[in-house]
Amino acid sequence: MEPFTPRQNAVLECALQLLVAGGERALTTAGLARAANCSKESLYKWFGDRDGLLAAMITYQASKVRTPGPRDSMPTLDDFSRSLAVFAEDLMGVLAGEVSLALNRLAIGQADRDGAQLGALVREHGRLPIETRARALLELGRRHGYLKFSDTHEAYETLYGLVVRDSHVRMLLGEPPAGLSDDRPQRARLAISQFFRLYGHGAQDIE
Amino acid sequence: MEPFTPRQNAVLECALQLLVAGGERALTTAGLARAANCSKESLYKWFGDRDGLLAAMITYQASKVRTPGPRDSMPTLDDFSRSLAVFAEDLMGVLAGEVSLALNRLAIGQADRDGAQLGALVREHGRLPIETRARALLELGRRHGYLKFSDTHEAYETLYGLVVRDSHVRMLLGEPPAGLSDDRPQRARLAISQFFRLYGHGAQDIE
DNA sequence: AAATTCGTGTACCGTACGGTACGGTTCCGA
DNA sequence: TCGGAACCGTACCGTACGGTACACGAATTT
Numbered sequence: 431m432e433p434f435t436p437r438q439n440a441v442l443e444c445a446l447q448l449l450v451a452g453g454e455r456a457l458t459t460a461g462l463a464r465a466a467n468c469s470k471e472s473l474y475k476w477f478g479d480r481d482g483l484l485a486a487m488i489t490y491q492a493s494k495v496r497t498p499g500p501r502d503s504m505p506t507l508d509d510f511s512r513s514l515a516v517f518a519e520d521l522m523g524v525l526a527g528e529v530s531l532a533l534n535r536l537a538i539g540q541a542d543r544d545g546a547q548l549g550a551l552v553r554e555h556g557r558l559p560i561e562t563r564a565r566a567l568l569e570l571g572r573r574h575g576y577l578k579f580s581d582t583h584e585a586y587e588t589l590y591g592l593v594v595r596d597s598h599v600r601m602l603l604g605e606p607p608a609g610l611s612d613d614r615p616q617r618a619r620l621a622i623s624q625f626f627r628l629y630g631h632g633a634q635d636i637e
Numbered sequence: 638m639e640p641f642t643p644r645q646n647a648v649l650e651c652a653l654q655l656l657v658a659g660g661e662r663a664l665t666t667a668g669l670a671r672a673a674n675c676s677k678e679s680l681y682k683w684f685g686d687r688d689g690l691l692a693a694m695i696t697y698q699a700s701k702v703r704t705p706g707p708r709d710s711m712p713t714l715d716d717f718s719r720s721l722a723v724f725a726e727d728l729m730g731v732l733a734g735e736v737s738l739a740l741n742r743l744a745i746g747q748a749d750r751d752g753a754q755l756g757a758l759v760r761e762h763g764r765l766p767i768e769t770r771a772r773a774l775l776e777l778g779r780r781h782g783y784l785k786f787s788d789t790h791e792a793y794e795t796l797y798g799l800v801v802r803d804s805h806v807r808m809l810l811g812e813p814p815a816g817l818s819d820d821r822p823q824r825a826r827l828a829i830s831q832f833f834r835l836y837g838h839g840a841q842d843i844e
Numbered sequence: 845a846a847a848t849t850c851g852t853g854t855a856c857c858g859t860a861c862g863g864t865a866c867g868g869t870t871c872c873g874a
Numbered sequence: 875t876c877g878g879a880a881c882c883g884t885a886c887c888g889t890a891c892g893g894t895a896c897a898c899g900a901a902t903t904t
Contacts, residue, residue: 437851453748453750455749455750456749458892459891460890463853467852469851469853469854470852470854470892470893471853471893471894471895471896472850472852474893474894475851480892480893532749534810535745535748535749536746538741538742538745538746538806538809538810538811539742539746540746541660541810542660542661542742542811543662549809549810549811549812553807553810553812557803557807584827588799588831590802590803591798591800591802591803592795594803595795595798596764596794596798596801596805598803598806599806599809600760600764602748602756603741603744603745603753603757603760604749604752604753604756604757605753605756624835627834627835628831628835665860665861666862666863667860667861667862670882670883674882675881675882675883676882677862677863677864677882677883677884678864678865678866678881678882678883679880679882681862681863681864682881686862686863687863
């Protein structure tokens with residue numbers, strides 16, 4: 431089930447390190463072979479070509495992240511609200527991670543090549559797990575009567591927008607992390623508070 | 638005051654076209670010289686080097702966009718709400734534009750080089766004008782009693798998040814425009830409606 | 845022990861691209 | 875009419891990088 435051998439994982443880890451340190455230009459096959467103490471021929475044997483290597487880096491990184499499924503017992507409203515806040519902080523933390531930023535930059539920079547295959551990989555392995563986890567959480571809240579919405583997708587997108595705002599793109603553009611981590615828990619609380627005012631128990635339907 | 642001559646503007650326009658059509662790889666100095674019927678020597682004379690050319694493309698594109706200052710007369714709440722919706726639709730339209738996407742991809746892809754100078758240019762010439770226009774609009778609404786907030790920046794970021802959500806990054810990653818333009822006015826209305834429920838006249842303070 | 849497999853290290857090739865140099869042409873001002 | 879500036883087209887250079895080939899060593903198999 432593991433798509434890569436431990437040796438290949440080590441090489442991919444090294445590749446991620448190079449990418450984070452110096453961007454895409456620093457990730458050359460010769461440089462990776464030197465840094466990882468392997469041969470270029472092995473790289474091409476394992477990953478096909480450079481694009482295959484980049485794709486492998488994304489799937490490998492995704493394989494490292496485990497999304498904790500929430501245990502279904504969520505009695506009090508306070509617990510549920512706290513779970514939402516944890517999700518919000520996790521989301522901000524993931525998006526602000528340097529490996530995530532580097533891979534997103536890589537995929538965005540290559541979005542014109544090959545029909546955005548890297549972008550599709552990032553969406554599938556990076557964003558989709560987050561979304562499914564969040565949707566499960568939201569529907570759990572609705573089942574317990576803490577939330578009120580008809581369109582789960584709309585509720586999720588609203589939550590995402592309230593939490594992330596445009597900070598992700600700003601970080602991708604290289605904005606120094608001055609306003610990025612300014613009190614992440616504080617920002618999470620604000621976002622969750624706003625979300626509850628839109629989709630909380632007592633909220634009215636829209637339109 | 639115009640930083641470039643008409644001839645140089647024409648060349649930059651051609652460069653943008655190349656960038657949109659084929660991504661960064663398609664934007665070579667030789668290719669641009671051929672497409673724009675100019676010599677490589679002129680390119681280097683005008684823009685210094687390739688990075689100077691990229692920077693010039695961003696400032697040139699920014700110079701094309703004029704941000705309509707709202708006339709200060711904004712009597713009814715309905716007018717103001719409509720102005721917010723117009724802003725929201727404009728924002729979505731700009732971010733979904735292929736030139737904007739191409740330039741953002743370019744700046745993000747180069748965010749590791751030279752301290753993210755291109756990213757800084759995009760933020761300064763692309764995002765800042767939008768933000769100032771929106772802040773003026775928001776404060777106008779507050780002055781007329783339609784909105785209620787203490788932190789303009791927070792209100793603006795919330796509005797941005799409600800309108801854009803994560804669609805910008807998804808588009809940057811190359812997601813096909815299936816869900817992007819799905820009834821843009823509808824999405825704008827929803828976002829503005831949500832925004833009014835958070836910062837509208839009768840809204841309570843947060844926390 | 846021989847052979848097969850796997851991987852390293854290195855050398856090599858082709859090419860694409862950034863940047864420079866130069867000859868020829870057009871245009872404009874003196 | 876002359877001189878110079880600007881610019882085009884092209885040819886050229888150096889280099890960096892993706893990809894391939896090959897020789898040698900180590901481990902595993904038979």
